[in-house]
Amino acid sequence: MSTRRVNRTRSVVWFLAPFAALLAVWAVVVAATGVPMRIFPQVTDVVRALVTMTASGELFAHVGASLRRVLIGAVLAVVTALPFGVALGASPRLSAFFAPLLRFSVALAGIAWIPIATLWLGYGDGAVIFIVWNAMFFALAYNTLLGVRRIPVPLLRAARSMGTGRVRMFWEVLLPGALPSVVTGLRIGLGYGWRGLVAAEIIATSAGLGYALFLAQKTFSTDVIIASMVIIGVLWLVMDRLLLAPLERRTVQRWGMTAGVS
Amino acid sequence: MTAPGAPVWRRLARSATARTLGPFVPVVALWWLLAWLQIFPPAFFVGPDVVLAELGGLLERGILPGYLSDSLTRLWYGVLFGLLIGLPLGFLVGMSPLARRLTWPLLLFFQAVADIAWLPIVIVWFGFSLTAVTFVIVYTIVFPLVLSIVAGIEQVPPELVRAARSMGASPLRVFVEVIVPGSLPSVASGVRTGLGYGWRALVAAEIIVGTSGIGFMMFDARRVGDVAEVFLGMIVLGILWYALDALMLAPFEHATVERWGLVRQEAAAR
Amino acid sequence: MRALQIENLHKTYIDSYSADEVVAIGDVSFDVAEGEFVSVLGPSGCGKTTVLNIVAGFVEQTSGSVTVAGTPVRGPGPDRGVVFQNHALFPWKTVLGNVTFGLRMRGVAKAEREATAAEYLRLVGLTGFEHRYPHELSGGMQQRLGVARVLANEPAVMLMDEPFASIDAQTRRRLQEDLTRIFQERRPTVFFVTHDVDEAVFLSDRVVVLTGRPSRVHEVVAVDLPRPRDWRSTGELPRFRELRNRITDLLAADDESDEAHAVADPA
Numbered sequence A: 001m002s003t004r005r006v007n008r009t010r011s012v013v014w015f016l017a018p019f020a021a022l023l024a025v026w027a028v029v030v031a032a033t034g035v036p037m038r039i040f041p042q043v044t045d046v047v048r049a050l051v052t053m054t055a056s057g058e059l060f061a062h063v064g065a066s067l068r069r070v071l072i073g074a075v076l077a078v079v080t081a082l083p084f085g086v087a088l089g090a091s092p093r094l095s096a097f098f099a100p101l102l103r104f105s106v107a108l109a110g111i112a113w114i115p116i117a118t119l120w121l122g123y124g125d126g127a128v129i130f131i132v133w134n135a136m137f138f139a140l141a142y143n144t145l146l147g148v149r150r151i152p153v154p155l156l157r158a159a160r161s162m163g164t165g166r167v168r169m170f171w172e173v174l175l176p177g178a179l180p181s182v183v184t185g186l187r188i189g190l191g192y193g194w195r196g197l198v199a200a201e202i203i204a205t206s207a208g209l210g211y212a213l214f215l216a217q218k219t220f221s222t223d224v225i226i227a228s229m230v231i232i233g234v235l236w237l238v239m240d241r242l243l244l245a246p247l248e249r250r251t252v253q254r255w256g257m258t259a260g261v262s
Numbered sequence B: 001m002t003a004p005g006a007p008v009w010r011r012l013a014r015s016a017t018a019r020t021l022g023p024f025v026p027v028v029a030l031w032w033l034l035a036w037l038q039i040f041p042p043a044f045f046v047g048p049d050v051v052l053a054e055l056g057g058l059l060e061r062g063i064l065p066g067y068l069s070d071s072l073t074r075l076w077y078g079v080l081f082g083l084l085i086g087l088p089l090g091f092l093v094g095m096s097p098l099a100r101r102l103t104w105p106l107l108l109f110f111q112a113v114a115d116i117a118w119l120p121i122v123i124v125w126f127g128f129s130l131t132a133v134t135f136v137i138v139y140t141i142v143f144p145l146v147l148s149i150v151a152g153i154e155q156v157p158p159e160l161v162r163a164a165r166s167m168g169a170s171p172l173r174v175f176v177e178v179i180v181p182g183s184l185p186s187v188a189s190g191v192r193t194g195l196g197y198g199w200r201a202l203v204a205a206e207i208i209v210g211t212s213g214i215g216f217m218m219f220d221a222r223r224v225g226d227v228a229e230v231f232l233g234m235i236v237l238g239i240l241w242y243a244l245d246a247l248m249l250a251p252f253e254h255a256t257v258e259r260w261g262l263v264r265q266e267a268a269a270r
Numbered sequence C: 001m002r003a004l005q006i007e008n009l010h011k012t013y014i015d016s017y018s019a020d021e022v023v024a025i026g027d028v029s030f031d032v033a034e035g036e037f038v039s040v041l042g043p044s045g046c047g048k049t050t051v052l053n054i055v056a057g058f059v060e061q062t063s064g065s066v067t068v069a070g071t072p073v074r075g076p077g078p079d080r081g082v083v084f085q086n087h088a089l090f091p092w093k094t095v096l097g098n099v100t101f102g103l104r105m106r107g108v109a110k111a112e113r114e115a116t117a118a119e120y121l122r123l124v125g126l127t128g129f130e131h132r133y134p135h136e137l138s139g140g141m142q143q144r145l146g147v148a149r150v151l152a153n154e155p156a157v158m159l160m161d162e163p164f165a166s167i168d169a170q171t172r173r174r175l176q177e178d179l180t181r182i183f184q185e186r187r188p189t190v191f192f193v194t195h196d197v198d199e200a201v202f203l204s205d206r207v208v209v210l211t212g213r214p215s216r217v218h219e220v221v222a223v224d225l226p227r228p229r230d231w232r233s234t235g236e237l238p239r240f241r242e243l244r245n246r247i248t249d250l251l252a253a254d255d256e257s258d259e260a261h262a263v264a265d266p267a
Helices: A002-033 A043-056 A058-090 A092-108 A111-121 A125-149 A153-161 A166-204 A209-218 A222-253 B008-014 B016-021 B024-037 B048-060 B063-095 B097-112 B115-126 B130-155 B158-166 B171-209 B214-223 B227-258 C048-056 C095-099 C101-105 C110-124 C139-151 C169-186 C197-203 C238-264
Strands: C004-014 C021-032 C037-041 C063-068 C080-083 C157-161 C190-194 C206-210 C215-222
Touching: A002 A043, A002 B097, A043 A058, A043 A222, A058 A092, A058 A125, A058 A166, A058 A209, A058 A222, A092 A125, A092 B024, A092 B227, A111 A125, A111 A166, A111 B171, A111 B214, A111 B227, A125 A166, A153 A166, A166 A209, A166 A222, A166 B115, A166 B171, A209 A222, A209 B115, A222 B097, A222 B115, B024 B048, B048 B063, B048 B227, B063 B097, B063 B130, B063 B171, B063 B214, B063 B227, B097 B130, B115 B130, B115 B171, B130 B171, B158 B171, B158 C080, B171 B214, B171 B227, B214 B227, C004 C048, C021 C048, C021 C063, C037 C048, C037 C197, C048 C063, C048 C080, C048 C157, C048 C190, C080 C139, C095 C101, C095 C110, C095 C139, C101 C110, C101 C139, C110 C139, C110 C169, C139 C157, C139 C169, C169 C197, C190 C197, C197 C238, C206 C238, C215 C238
Parallel strands: C021 C215, C037 C190, C037 C206, C080 C157, C157 C190
Antiparallel strands: C004 C021, C004 C063, C206 C215
């Protein structure tokens, strides 16, 4: 229907307009005040930096390194935290015991581990992946535990009275039942993981977006700094929109369960 | 009040403090055991006794209190300015459809640019200073706060607004009497999330900016290979966060959300 | 003067999904005299709540007029108190805080507010619960509070939007009896929306029966049952059953013509 297409175009315009306005203000203010590039770059400088970084392949190397670390860390976190969280949540005793520990650990997770991670694993990929894993693990495990505990008792009884075994119970009842909370945990955890990644890359590696930022800061290349920041923002939005939002839509919303506020 | 006949130890075991702290006892014991068995080399892993001795030393030399107060000062300024900016901005964006249309995409984008990624440019602007660190903490607090406030305003049941209007409340009164209290639970969780991020940003900033503070202390210790001091730093950070949460955030939630019997989501970990 | 006058009310809206125009209210006219209890009854989805929302000023009509005590309705106002189906009590205010809300908005002094509140809380049987929060009350008590909150404001018309629909059957009967007693004592003007025929007949002086969408006034049935009423005696009266059956037939006839319509026109 054409009215719908018109609506769609209109909402895209409304979404992009503020960015256009921001860029315009930026360009005008920098031109009018004449701040030097070593303090604040002009819009065109940033675009040029992006083009140069893309042409030299530097950008893909950094983005690739960062994404690879996030991916490995996230997969490790999901594989370890989900079974752990479900196992703890399934037992009231274990969950009562571990909940305060996990909460404590969530507060500490991620960046605070950078010194010890680099001490244990040296500067490099290992430490960064450890930070991403660590930042996600506790948030994910804790929220999974909460999610399992929040499954209505009648649901568990119904499953048990239909003769559901332990393994099937995990896949068919506990995991899907805890999903709204798991998705929340994933969102929070990935948020911490992403920040942890940037911080760890600034401190502890020689590749990745964080490192690009660090290097550019040493030489006061504000154009490269801003370009890298834009890339970091866009990448996160892409991850959020293409990974987390569809996951939430397909499970939690589809099943009519409300997700926790994240 | 417990029954007077109950044994003291049982009363102690049931208290909230014991239930919260209890789980840490076996963990510390396990930690001690691991260190004592020397499963990991002592250069990488030390026991609680060594960390305790380190604590004594650092307290005696006045280093820890100094760094601690530096960190807390930064956090305090960050939180203060974060709230001063975030609260009005959040309610403005939440209440005004125009403001929301204009700022929403930007908010989403700036929220996406991880706060820590601002550190390099902020250092270029302000040097290695308190302003640089404060800037980053303010940044981390403002965005989650604004997004939560907007979500909170959306969650206020429209019927409550209608009820207030039909009892003669002016738009301003509706805002004060209905919108603000109705969105408080969400505001509280926004403050919590923001503080959680701000706390991490502080540690990262102290490591990277590196002049003082607990983050700096830990990284400095790492550079000279003093594991005990790194462990100590982590424990101090954890305890501080716990205290902040238990003494300030939790009582606030208790006074509002629980008392009013609003649907309360068991706090997701922040 | 009529307390509430509704003339040729018409409401259409654009369905946000299909972008089609939907007629919610075709043409509705009726009025409510001062101190009269009038129920609006109709098949589900017929737009009776929309009529109430227009009277309350929450929704604007497409055409037609609504006047309350001679003045045309413009937005929500304290002259029309609303009792909501799900209570809409302020969770962060105590029972007292909820009852005095309207008075506070009008700038009534504290002592007077509390005296008025005490009076209306006694009327609905909530004395002694002043300092409780709404979530500490049962569903029935919450709705009594909803009624007290509106009455304390002394509106020209009390609008009630299926107020007992979410309350269990036994409590509902008690609340209906309480409401008819309060009406007897105070004689407020009440505009009551419901889909429960028994409830409408039991409470009302007149019942406005609406047709299905787009709704029109099918018939206005005068309820000539003696007051005071209670379920034990009023419910047993032959006249009560007669009225109830008559209205049930009216609604059923409308249902059938609806179905016939649907078969004849399969679009």
